[in-house]
Amino acid sequence: MDGHNFTLAGTQLVALGSGALWWPEERLFCVSDLHLGKSERIARRGGAVLPPYDTRDTLNRLAADLARTNAQIVVCLGDSFDDVGAAQALPEEERLWISRLQAGRRWVWIEGNHDPGPVSLGGTHLAELPLQPLTFRHIAHPLASGEISGHYHPKAEVRTRVKTISRPAFLADSDRVVLPSYGTYTGGLRSSDATLTSLMRPEAVAILTGRNVHAIPMPR
């Protein structure tokens, strides 16, 4: 699998260019912050009527990744839906699509701050998923180790000799990995933000996503 190989708690993991995390040994595929139904939520709240194709686009990319990895376990690290209403309002077509993706796989929805509690879709709903030696949860716990989380939508900036390039990025150190957001309509939080610099160890790396992945010392 193309991507950046690294170890966490003795486990071989791969950060994929799409922003998903792959655990080859368990055939486990993990994404964070899908924010499905975001455009619906914004319209419902009286904001702009954004193009309603975000869910479709996110699922398209998810489907391609699942086909490529042939994952056995899928873990969605929370904020899978933009809110509980967005999960309920999901059009039938997209609901069925998710069911098709779930067929023949173990599927775990982790609770997020946007979508607390179980949503009305198949799969297991958990506050967090311990899978020795790793733990999957939405928001990083500062004292945890062997932890896989999301929530912050990290992105990192690199100043090259020609220009500054900014990409969604994984942040990884010896205790944890923070995944970038996978959803189409999502922005990012710079790795230099105090929240992230205080969470990550000094030797943390940022793994920039995109056509190829690039690991660099986490920009602070």
Place this chain on the structure above:
Amino acid sequence: MVILPDSFHDWFASKGWSIHPHQRALLRRADDPATLLIAPTGGGKTMAGFLPTLADIAQNPHDGLHTLYISPLKALAADIKRNLRTPVEELNLPIRIEDRTGDTSATRKKRQRADPPHILLTTPESLALLISYEDAPRMFAGLKRVVVDEIHALAESKRGDQLMLALARLQTLCPDLRRVGLSATVEDPDAIAHLLARHPDRCEILLADPGPPPEISMLKTKEKPPWSGGGAAYSVPAVLEQIHKHKTTLIFHNTRAQAEIYFHNLWLANDEGLAIGIHHGSLDRQRRERIEAAMVRGELRAIVCTGSLDLGIDWGDVDLVIQIGAPKNVKRLVQRIGRANHQYNAPSKALLVPANRFEVVECIAALEAVKAGDLDGEPRGSGPRDVLCQHILITACAGPFAADDLYREVTSAGAYSALSRVEFDDCLDFCATGGYALRAYDKWQRLLQRDDGVWQLRDPRSSQRIRMNLGTIQDADLLKVRLRRSRGGKPLGEIEESFAASLTPGDTFLIGGQIVRFEGVREMTVEVTRRADKKPKIATFSGTKFATSTQLSARILDIFAQESWPQLPGHTADWLALQRRVSRLPQQGRLLIESFPHDGREHTCVYGFAGRNAQQTLGLLLTKRLEELGLNPLGFVATDYATLIWGLDALTDAKPLFDLKALREGLEGWLAGNAVMKRSFRAVATIAGLIERNTPSTRKSGRQATFSSDILYDTLLKYDPDHLMMQITRTEALRGLVDFGRIEEMANRVGDRIDLVRLDGVTPLAAPLFLEMGKVPVKGAAEERLLAEEARALMLAAGIA
């Protein structure tokens, strides 16, 4: 027709003034539905616009709003208020005059709506906001006249389109409303008259005496202009000498960044301590107001400025205008020159200061054009639909409306007179539902059609969000700059977010003429200190970038073709001769391409002389071809004369690049994915209300919640490529930014007469291009290669690899 009361004649006589013929003519035409007055600066244009109002109220006391005055600049509104006060006080007229702009306090604004003054001075954006309120009919009841000042400036932008839609609205509220437009000299008065009038009403054009021709020349300096650069620092001693010799000098610059650098340099050399100020749109309002006040009091000997002082503000005794940098556009130059000597029938005096040797040629070409009275301009197409979308939302904020009525009203605006009902309905559908092929959440649409057919907002609360996002001015994202203090230091101005992002603590930059040190960004504010221990980076302001007109470009090519250049200063003639020796000079009927390495990158410079927009498109098309040829282009920059492309590999054969058929075939598909389209989309979608720049929660939630407009563009391109926003983006790009017609024209003119010259380094003619702003990045294979290089180096340095 309005008769001027005797008291007015006496007042004019007491001032030793006589009434100008065009002021008389406007009084005579006071009852015409629309009149356009074209007069030079200093011709009493504004007074001409207001005389019918003053005379009418003097004789027929009026309750409520009588005249609405609209100007493109807040400062102009404030200035007019000051100037009108004199006749109103001295003639003891029962007239209340107030201004209303983005700077007016909320309490005052509220009071103005409840109890409007007789004369309200405002801007297009503030007017758009006013007509969005439910009480607009009450506020504007009895309005008789509207005066649009500096209409030539508004006519060139979407601000003007928005204004004319607002006037159409006002005309419905007040059917007898009379319109007056005041304009500087323009090349096509009929086009402006068409915009101003209620379609299909006629609009008379009054031409005032243009006055004597200006005295204009190039500034003579001991120092030679540099080979490249936009700073014109070499001219500082000569300019100081001119300031010394004159009462008040206006020093115009084309960009804010250049104004900052020049101001800094002037002060370093200002041994006499002459009072010199700076004024541009990125400075903090209080600082600008202080400078304006000092100017009016006659305390300043010179003011370094940009387009923010372009328009007809009466800055007192200005007796010299200096233009630093090539004027880019003859019409604008003529208007700027008009700033000097605000007395009718006295020639204005102006000096041109080329910033580098290329601009010497440009300045000479401009001088020749001014002498020949050869003004330039490009016709604008019909009214942009993104502005119409915003207008529909504004109308909905004010209350329920019928589509038929609104369509009739909108097509009474000149720019929209050719708008078809289908086009209008598409815009309405976009405002109501988003207008997507996929109808996903129709129950949350923005506008609802009631059973009686009338449209209204689904959620009345959304009017607040719509109002927060009114306007058509597309500033880059700006961050406030403040001195770091315990409790919020002094505000200095604004810089672009992208520039702020390029700074690291300790970097220094210029703002308001002082060097400040970047300390950090806190809550959307850039914090700085006065510790200046490094050479300053220059704040980059995109601002308005002027495109050199095609007429000027042609004149420059003609100058290049000369055997020798007796009309140019020796240094510039030598420079052109050097370019001719080292490489070649571009000529009509041939295409010169230079290829050279510089600063670790390979460069290709294409001298197409096709105008900025076409050169920009050429840059996009060529980088696409270079990417296909595996030459790893990284980006390009375009001027009116040339496109400079940089990348990792050198171009050795130009022929495959200029296959016109391949270029044309490439245009459609590739146009979709490029940065210029995304930039156009961002502006269009913001104006049309798809992207909300301001939401009630923006400030608090910070950046994590927002996502880039590029994502919306990519999504629409993939799933709904014919969506209205994409149509408008394409139209705008083809008309404004793409201009493929001129590339074809150039390719046909040039044929296979392409000269590719390989050189060791930057050529004299290519050098100025390196300082151009508006560089367009190419996201291709090169970016991955750079990231890989940098990542390897960083990991090695950190000992992690």
